[in-house]
Amino acid sequence: MTVKASLKHHPQPVSLPIPHQLELAIRRIQVNKELTWEGACLEAAKILENFDRKVKAEAERLYKAKFFEQMNKARKSIYESGYKKGYDEGYKDGYNDAMQIEHFSIPCPICGEPMIFKSDEDIWETEIKPKLIEAFSRWRHKECLEIEREGI
Secondary structure, three states, X not given: OEXXXXXXXXXXXXXXXXXXXXXXXXXXXXXXXXXXXHHXXXXXXXXXXXXXXXXXXXXXXXXXXXXXXXXXXXXXXHHHXXXXXXXXXXXXXXHHHHXXXXXXXXXXXXXXXXXXXXOOOOOHHHHHHHHHHHHOOOOOOHHHHHHHHHHO
16 A cells, blocks of 8 residues: 655655555554544554654663673672682781791699790790790700710
8 A cells, every 4th residue: 555645844745655564553543443544643653652662661671681680790700709819818818927926835833724825925025935945945856966966
């Protein structure tokens, strides 16, 4: 079917071919709503505009959903890698710090429970370490003792 249409910026009516399926849809609207051909065409245009708006809204919703899904995956990946890296570094630093702390334990002369002295205490360098060095000044490794005896 060919329809003559008047355009605002065109001085004479223009003939436009209408696909058969579109013509049938417009005729259905015309009959169901008891409209003129022009009224049915306007109603079809409103339906198409509404449909177009819904399609665009759904496309935007799907795009946003996909975008946020990807963003959340990236955020999770960054968090997990940062968390693991931070945990590993903290564990390593803490382990290294702990390994540098000298400690010595002796039983309490009253209750027998261990008393633990650590090098991170304020009195370690001034009171504890000098006494430990003095107390063990005659001790040797077995190998060192043999070397000392051979030298004498």
